[in-house]
Structures are given as structure tokens and as C-alpha cells.
Amino acid sequence: MFVLLFLVNESFSQNYEIKNSLDKISNEYTNRKKPPGLAITVIKDNKVFWSYKYGYSDIEKKTAMNSDLIMNIASVSKTITTTAILQLWERGAVNLDDDINKYLNFKVANPNHPKKIITIKQLLTHSSSITESVEYGNSYLCGDPVMPLSDWLKNYFDINGKFYNEKNNFHPWKPGENYKYSNIAFGLLGLIVEEVSKQPFNEYCKKNIMLPLKMDNSSWFINDLDTSELVKQYAKASEDNRNSEWVSKLIKSQIEDYFELCNYSFYNYPDGLFKTTITELSHFMIAMMNEGKYNNHQILKPSTVSEMLTLQVKDYDIQGLGWKKINYGTFSFWGHSGRDPGVRTHMYFNPDTKIGIILFQNNGEGSTIKLVENIYSLMIE
Numbered sequence: 001m002f003v004l005l006f007l008v009n010e011s012f013s014q015n016y017e018i019k020n021s022l023d024k025i026s027n028e029y030t031n032r033k034k035p036p037g038l039a040i041t042v043i044k045d046n047k048v049f050w051s052y053k054y055g056y057s058d059i060e061k062k063t064a065m066n067s068d069l070i071m072n073i074a075s076v077s078k079t080i081t082t083t084a085i086l087q088l089w090e091r092g093a094v095n096l097d098d099d100i101n102k103y104l105n106f107k108v109a110n111p112n113h114p115k116k117i118i119t120i121k122q123l124l125t126h127s128s129s130i131t132e133s134v135e136y137g138n139s140y141l142c143g144d145p146v147m148p149l150s151d152w153l154k155n156y157f158d159i160n161g162k163f164y165n166e167k168n169n170f171h172p173w174k175p176g177e178n179y180k181y182s183n184i185a186f187g188l189l190g191l192i193v194e195e196v197s198k199q200p201f202n203e204y205c206k207k208n209i210m211l212p213l214k215m216d217n218s219s220w221f222i223n224d225l226d227t228s229e230l231v232k233q234y235a236k237a238s239e240d241n242r243n244s245e246w247v248s249k250l251i252k253s254q255i256e257d258y259f260e261l262c263n264y265s266f267y268n269y270p271d272g273l274f275k276t277t278i279t280e281l282s283h284f285m286i287a288m289m290n291e292g293k294y295n296n297h298q299i300l301k302p303s304t305v306s307e308m309l310t311l312q313v314k315d316y317d318i319q320g321l322g323w324k325k326i327n328y329g330t331f332s333f334w335g336h337s338g339r340d341p342g343v344r345t346h347m348y349f350n351p352d353t354k355i356g357i358i359l360f361q362n363n364g365e366g367s368t369i370k371l372v373e374n375i376y377s378l379m380i381e
Helices: 002-033 074-090 120-124 134-138 149-157 184-197 201-210 239-243 278-289 302-308 368-380
Strands: 037-044 047-058 233-236 251-255 258-261 324-328 331-340 343-350 355-361
Touching (some): 037 278, 074 201, 074 278, 184 201, 278 343, 324 368, 343 368
Antiparallel strands (some): 037 047, 233 258, 251 258, 331 343
């Protein structure tokens, strides 16, 4: 009995020390960077081990930042889109090595290499040779997208389309020959999900990902949410932002040292417009830490999760299927980061230690990935 009590007390003492250290490094970051708001949660063994909050989700109303408020997670959204396409792959509805044109009603081809096919796997691994032209940034507007995903992508890739540009929509290298991050590629993945499942992409995700994972307050679209629960997004009140073609059209008002931005969107929404809470995103991360299973719901097979978290691109030791690997010192973790006007997000975990970290910041600045790395370093020590 004495030994058991000693071990329990020792474990409690160790956890107390770790949590104090986590508080300390987080406070050091916020004291130095002073973001509008920051929330972090560490998951260990499928439970919340530690959480941290700082500042405001709404500066004007002095609403405290917390893990149950909804925020746009930017490119962390790509992990949701990846899950959707891999679910269809599991069912045999798509083949990752297929020409994507098999699933589309318009043709996608790099004009520099018109006979070279672009595959679903290349979309997932940023090796498709597709890039963003200025039209991608131009599509950022307040409110939900005013153009359907299919129309946007057809206009972008069809040679007679409004946004087609032979030079600016593609890299000069062959599909599969190189590696370059592509947002547009994930719009195409979302459209393939639509075409194959015969339903809008957002509805497919709700039925097959969000409902099983109890993500009841999550959505791709603003109009589906209680906007009073949305975290306000802020950009520094600088002349650069005031004059920026990209940011200036999103400015709603100035609050102290920040511009408050509107709730905005863009047409290519499967690449970066998922809105959720840290609490609900942790359900998704826990599923991935447990070979695709959350509670009694299996959203991906263990073999699929294993393949997803396997390096896929030769000579690049960071890219799985949709997910990215970060190597930090003697350890590594898988996940994704996100950054957009007024948004900075991270979701990373290690499948062996089952330690995961989610961070939301309602401003796009600061060395948040370094903070994530330092938190994980403390956890494994």
C-alpha cells in the first residue's frame, strides 16, 4: 500500500512540475509576442493533460479565449479533406494512382506536359505541378463563398475558363517530378469527393467525419454556425496591412493595435476553411492517434492511417498523404499547420507516445511552431 501511494504521489508531483513548465514557456511566448488570443491543449492517452489560454477571442468585448470557441483552422483543414478522400479509397470508389480526369467533368492538364497525367496521390503529396495564381488571393472575400467549388475549379483549369492562365496556374516541371505546396490541389480533392459521392463536399464531411466524431459545432461554412461563438480574427494595424490588396478588403474595424477582420472565405474552401473548436478537433486527432478510431467509431482503417503517416515523396522527409512530418531533434510528430489573415493553427501528434498538441491563435504572426516543438519536448522528457 505504501509503495502504491508513493508511486501515485510521485506521478502527481511529476505531472505538476511538467504543467508548471508548460505554463512557463507559454507565458514567455505570450509576454514576448502578445497575440490577441491564444489557446493550447495537450492530449495524452486520449485525455486532456494540460490546457492554456491567454488573451481574448474578442478584444472589444473582452471575451476570454478558450478551447470551446470556434475558429477557422486554415490549412489544418487539409487533414479533414485527406480523410474524406481516403475513406473513398478504402471503399474502392477511387484509386490514388488514377488520372484525376477520370473523376472530373472538365480536363486538368499541365500545358507544359499535356500528356503527363496528374494523379490523386500527387494532389495529396503536393507533387501535382499545380500552383496558385493571383486569382486565388483575389477570391478572399467577406462571408461564405459566392461561387460553387465546381465552377471555381472549372474556370481555373478549363482552357476557356475565366481564371485559366497557362503560365501562372502550373509549374514548368512534370507532375510527380518535384514537390511544391499546392492549395488548389486540395480544392480538386474536395471536388473529387463531391463527384464520386454525389453530394456536396461539406455534406459528405458532416455525415462521414463530423457526426461520428461528435464535432457538432464544426462546419466548412459560416452560415452553418452560431457566429457569436466564432473567435474574432485580427491583423496588426500596420500600413502594410491597410494597403495590402489581400488583407485590406477583409478589414472590418480597428480595435486598439489590431484590425478586426470579417468572417471571410475563398472559393477553394477544402484547402483551408474548416471551422471548429480545439475540443472538437481533439476528437479528430485522438482518432488518428488510435488508428482511425474514436470511441466506437472507426473513420479510417488502421492500415489507411499507417499509409497516410508514411513518407511518400522521394528526397523529401516531411510529406505523407496530406499530413506532414516534423523532425525535431531526436523525435518527430505528424500533423499540419495553418496560417491565414488573423489565424495561426497547429495540430500535431506522435503515434507512438500518443501525445498530441493543438494550438489556436487569432493572429497570423509569431513563432507558434517553435512553441509547439518546445511543448512536445517537455512532454517526452
